[in-house]
Amino acid sequence: MNKPELLLTPTSVDDIIPLSEAGADSFVIGEERFGLRLAGEFSKEDVKKAIQLAHSKNKKVYVAMTGLFHNDKVDEVEQYLKFVHEAGADAVLFGDPAIIMARKTLGIDIPLHWDPHTLATNWYTCNYWGKKGAKRAVLSKELSMDEIIEIKENAEVEVEVQIHGMTCMFQSRRPLVHNYFEYQGKKLKVEEEKGKLYLFDPDRDNYYPVFEDSNGTHIMSPNDMCIIDELQELVEAGIDCFKIDGILKSPEYLIEVTKLYRKAIDLCVTDVDEYEDIADELLERIEEIQPESRPLDTGFFFKETVY
Amino acid sequence: MVEVFDRISEIRDGKRVIVKKPELLAPAGNLEKLKIAIHYGADAVYLGGEEYSLRANADNFTIDEIREGVEFAKKHGAKVYGTTNIIAHNENIDGLEEYLKALEDAGVTGIIVADPLIIETCKRVAPKLERHLSTQQSLSNWKAAQYWKEEGLERVVLARETSAEEIREIKEKVDIEVEIFVHGAMCIAYSGRCVLSNHMTARDSNRGGCCHSCRWNYDMFQNTDDKNFIPLSTENTPFTMSSKDMNLIKHVPEIIELGVDSLKIEGRMKSIHYIATVVSVYRKVIDAYCADPENFVFKDEWLTELAKCANRDTAEGFFKEFPGVNEQLFKNHSHKTSHEFAGMVLDYDEESKMVTLQQRNYFKPGDEVEFFGPEIENFTMVVDKIFDEKGNEIDAARHPLQIVKFRVDQPVYRYNMMRKEN
The missing domain is CATH 3.20.20.70 (Aldolase class I)
Incomplete structure (x- = not known):
């Protein structure tokens, strides 16, 4: 059985070594200018450093270029892609086909991971982007376990699935929090409030994190998904990469969670009985370090969605 | 280039x-x-x-x-x-x-x-x-x-x-x-980048299940210590998208x-x-x-x-x-339209100047109505006596899709519409 890769989104360069030692196999980094909702802001210097550190530990680094680009960024996207390639990144994440065009223009063969957030929902389309150069598809978070497994069975590309953390529910280009404070006649330094603001939905008793950056307004899931005790089926299906999203989490938390998932994944591959024995305990250990404001759930893995 | x-x-x-x-x-x-x-x-x-x-x-x-x-x-x-x-x-x-x-x-x-x-x-x-x-x-x-x-x-x-x-x-x-x-x-x-409905109502917004959660009201809170949620909105100023x-x-x-x-x-x-x-x-x-x-x-x-x-x-x-x-x-996500659709023209008799109209909303004699359509310039008029299909005078066009007749001095055409101010 193939051992799936464990991917983390670190909050800074300083996380690379401790997360590597905790069991991460790969990292997604980048800067807000090109990537969406990253756990940390990595300057070009940081990207180089992170790649060097990760490679010294035999780990991989992918750079996020998942933005929805307007004309004004077309040239910059090409320059940044060239930089990422020269810096030695192991892949680039993309959603906008402008990246495919830029890669062609530059004549470089840096691997691409297709990560369009909400749009990777069937195996045919994953394979379509595979034919356009994507080596991997990062699946949408709103899929059920069965859908994910069916995609993997039919995929000609690697399949990545988020198994832990927050997900995005909504992105507007508009500065909705700014606008709201203007409407109230109040002032708030919105950029200093990342991770502190919540929308409350009284009907569901949910608190949704909301933040604003240069890409607009982002509204996040009310719970952190956590399926540390439900990994076996995904491992058996041969999912290539499991992602832990570190957005709005502390390094200490991420290191602990990484260690626990590392153990869970390894046991799924080497000793399923032992995994089954300790799965509940692993979940309890995550619950112990889980922030009070972030309840755990199982995302859409076992939830039926209709339309 | x-x-x-x-x-x-x-x-x-x-x-x-x-x-x-x-x-x-x-x-x-x-x-x-x-x-x-x-x-x-x-x-x-x-x-x-x-x-x-x-x-x-x-x-x-x-x-x-x-x-x-x-x-x-x-x-x-x-x-x-x-x-x-x-x-x-x-x-x-x-x-x-x-x-x-x-x-x-x-x-x-x-x-x-x-x-x-x-x-x-x-x-x-x-x-x-x-x-x-x-x-x-x-x-x-x-x-x-x-x-x-x-x-x-x-x-x-x-x-x-x-x-x-x-x-x-x-x-x-x-x-x-x-x-x-x-x-x-x-x-x-x-x-395509919004899955609020998926989360809030288990309906897939990208397959037509959107429940328009962006038009709901929310309260905004600030939480800096992982424990206390401090309100940043009031009942009168809910947050919304x-x-x-x-x-x-x-x-x-x-x-x-x-x-x-x-x-x-x-x-x-x-x-x-x-x-x-x-x-x-x-x-x-x-x-x-x-x-x-x-x-x-x-x-x-x-x-x-x-x-x-x-x-x-x-x-x-x-x-x-x-x-x-x-x-x-904010607060009011929609309002009543200023006008409502009152009827659609089915026929017009040039000689008698009588319109045959399908009722789409209540109207009665004395109401001011406006006609519009591709063949005509908009005009308003006051409705005079209204008759049912059989020619009996009625006090109002009160039934949905009811066929009624009344006098309209200017010519109107099939599919012209009649609206009235709310």
Whole structure:
């Protein structure tokens, strides 16, 4: 059985070594200018450093270029892609086909991971982007376990699935929090409030994190998904990469969670009985370090969605 | 290199005329709306079948109804596009080929499509259909437009976040048809990038299950210690993500000069009164500008007319300025329309000056009503005696779809509409 890769989104360069030692196999980094909702802001210097550190530990680094680009960024996207390639990144994440065009223009063969957030929902389309150069598809978070497994069975590309953390529910280009404070006649330094603001939905008793950056307004899931005790089926299906999203989490938390998932994944591959024995305990250990404001759930893995 | 791919205007007999008149594209939520949209001046309509379309709650067309709609459209020189713009899941793959073949066979001109599964399948099994990239792909740069051009798509519908300048650049750099939304309700999120409904109601927004959670009210809290939630909103000032509706009527001349190929009106769920009103106003402005761009003057009555069917305040999206607080709606996400649809003309007798009208809302003698339609200039009048079908005088037209008759001094025509102020 193939051992799936464990991917983390670190909050800074300083996380690379401790997360590597905790069991991460790969990292997604980048800067807000090109990537969406990253756990940390990595300057070009940081990207180089992170790649060097990760490679010294035999780990991989992918750079996020998942933005929805307007004309004004077309040239910059090409320059940044060239930089990422020269810096030695192991892949680039993309959603906008402008990246495919830029890669062609530059004549470089840096691997691409297709990560369009909400749009990777069937195996045919994953394979379509595979034919356009994507080596991997990062699946949408709103899929059920069965859908994910069916995609993997039919995929000609690697399949990545988020198994832990927050997900995005909504992105507007508009500065909705700014606008709201203007409407109230109040002032708030919105950029200093990342991770502190919540929308409350009284009907569901949910608190949704909301933040604003240069890409607009982002509204996040009310719970952190956590399926540390439900990994076996995904491992058996041969999912290539499991992602832990570190957005709005502390390094200490991420290191602990990484260690626990590392153990869970390894046991799924080497000793399923032992995994089954300790799965509940692993979940309890995550619950112990889980922030009070972030309840755990199982995302859409076992939830039926209709339309 | 800047190259403009198609000429928009030319000088004829010393006068500049528009030679590239854009398409006016209207929603068709059902057969009646399709016919009204075309009758009131739409060059093309878009409709959804029972599957693969993004309006799970709309009436939606059977294949036979689509065929009938296409026949009607062809007779009037209009086109029909099918919306197949869901973001498909595995389970939607079965049946797709048959559905696309049926659309092709029914005679639609093309599909509006977001998912490469459907784009590619269409090319393979229904190659006669044009493929237009849906706004669900949030296309907002020329390089991505170039990509879809190379993939063989005839047209791209731009993200609602693109500005006039960005549209200009896309048109200059890429030889592909461009469609933009000009009027109607709009997502405040990037289309396709919102899964609020999935989380809040377990309905898949990208397959037509959107429950419009963006128009709900929320309280905002600040939490800095992981424990205490401190309110930042009051009961009277809830947070919301609600957008004003789009209204680009004033910018139609500029949109034409940009070389935009199709002006799209949103609203497959809207009433025939709404469709007729909006389509006829855009028709008038497009025609007036194209006929004589140099002497064109914008008439305020066009804005007044549009306001008669609006149930939300309107704004201009991202077309000119980056939208701020004034382009959003707080507290009241919609209001009653200023006018309501009172009846549709079925027949008019020139001699007796009696109209035969199908009632759509209560009205009675003494009410002031307004007639409008493509053949007439709007006029208002006071309703005199009303008679039922058998000629008996009645005190009011109180029953939905009731056939009534009364005197109208000026000629009116079948499908003209009568509205009254609320």
